[in-house]
Amino acid sequence: PATPVTIIGLGAMGTALADAFLAAGHPTTVWNRSPGRVEALVARGARRANSAADAVAAGPLVIACVLDYPALHEILDASVTEALRGRTLVNLTNGIPGQARATADWAREHGIEYLDGGIMAIPPTVATPGAFFLYSGPDEVLDAHRATLEVLGEVHHLGTDPGLAALQDLALLTGMYGMFAGILQAFALVDSEGIPTKSFAPMLRRWLTDMAISVDLFAQRIDADDHDTGVMNTLAMQTTGVANLAQAGREQGVDVELLAPLYALMQRRVADGHGQGDVAGLFELIRRPRVAG
């Protein structure tokens, strides 16, 4: 029989997680701070719990997905903590590595098995082939619940250090927000001439899809620690190009604030003597400095 699952937190994402387990035939108990969110799920077959402690006591596996860690720790009061003893808490709340590690320490002190996780999906893509989930924590805890967690999406176990799922989740989101910034800046530029974003969108999508190869090309250059040989599109050329983005934006009456820090970084790298190098060399200015020796 399918493992009973408890979902704590029924926002847009927690609701999608609960629906995925219901669809897969798992007995699913739900709890949310505001009781209003529970009704629709109960109508779809979920079990109502009267308190977070009751919800936790319903089964071996508890999945928490609330706004942030302070919200999580508000929920995890003494009675909930006691009810969690001997069970597994999988925390899919977005946070930083330090919060994940501190929560793992807290769980260990209270006899709670703990996995920290990150959701690489949006509510409608949960439990579809596009969804993947990052987890970190003990191998045996992940292995015990792997089949159940696979209901939600592909399981990626990133190691036993509980902070590593959060770190890599945030790294993926960092890439995404850089892309969001670029998309919005591009739309603002075409909009300044009255071009509908909808008509420009297919071309932008095509260009970004083609340029996604940069992920692998940059990774190769960074891993080879070589930014100055065999460069086809020099940083100096690209810095001149980025100056044009900003100037065109200004002349079109568009806010160019988002471009300024990138341009400043490029200029610094050129001033350091790497104008004939590659754009991936900007990594050297961003990274945590290597300690010599």
Ligand code: NDP
């Ligand atoms: P919502 O804003 O839709 O829901 C927030 C949830 O947190 C609600 O259940 C809310 O309860 C609860 N909450 C907030 N503050 C408290 C508190 N102080 N005490 C108790 N409960 C609290 O957010 P989402 O469901 O979209 O996101 C939840 C998590 O999932 C976040 O960490 C988010 O980063 C992550 N995530 C979301 C994605 C998405 O596309 N939505 C994608 C990937 C990750 P109440 O109903 O009572 O307000």
